[in-house]
Amino acid sequence: MSRALPVTVFVSRTARGPGGAALTRWAHDLCRDAAGFPGHLGAHVGTRVVDGTVTVHIGVSFAGAEALLRWERSGTRARRLAEGDELTRGEPVALPLAEFGLVAAASGRPAPSRLRSAVLIWAALFPPAALVNAVLMPHLDAWPGLVRTLLLTLLLVPTVVFGTLPLLQRALARRGR
Known part of the structure; x- marks a missing residue:
């Protein structure tokens, strides 16, 4: 029985111009691709619109670090990220878990x-x-x-x-x- 702990990676991408719908579709496609890899546990896509600017938040979970590395090193992911670069401005931003409501950071206290x-x-x-x-x-x-x-x-x-x-x-x- 494996003792690997599940791992989750969260990133945020901001749409270039009015491309919010395309970026959201891309994020869902990225998550669908990840779901085809061994050890995939789940994924989440959330969007936030502030002053007309669309930011997409993506979370992908795997059963362990090895499974995550297989996904991160895959050609499928590399191609999908290249597509995403065309739709976004700036670099992907790693998100704190609080963005997804997974910790009690809103109260300023730990869980x-x-x-x-x-x-x-x-x-x-x-x-x-x-x-x-x-x-x-x-x-x-x-x-x-x-x-x-x-x-x-x-x-x-x-x-x-x-x-x-x-x-x-x-x-x-x-x-x-």
């Missing part, structure tokens, strides 16, 4: 640690789980365990995701934590 996330989720899950176990589960003793578990998760997951977790996060944000 929470796994330990903090685990404690927060537990704190949001415990009260409704205790309530359901105390009120509902004694009446369902005759039900098969799998059906009780299904009912429990059907009740708890939406309650936590849409109820207690957001409440807890807002309360912590007000306290500056």
Whole structure:
């Protein structure tokens, strides 16, 4: 089993003149080409228009550095990048992960640690789980365990995701934590 960590490359290209539609098509073609390579995990194309200038943001993910290098060293990619040079001005710009909403940079703070996330989720899950176990589960003793578990998760997951977790996060944000 491979221990390689997935890798993602993000770049930004700005359209030369009014070529925003062509640049966006080119970015999608680039991502489609990358998808044909072994180890490809996914791709993303986003556009931003500011004062009539179109900037295309591209993210491409591979299963590991070796797979990414195969793509980066390929003739397919080189030809596609040459096409993109005709449509863009300036050099490609590497983007921070925050451009794609992958880190909590908008708040100026790093993403929470796994330990903090685990404690927060537990704190949001415990009260409704205790309530359901105390009120509902004694009446369902005759039900098969799998059906009780299904009912429990059907009740708890939406309650936590849409109820207690957001409440807890807002309360912590007000306290500056």
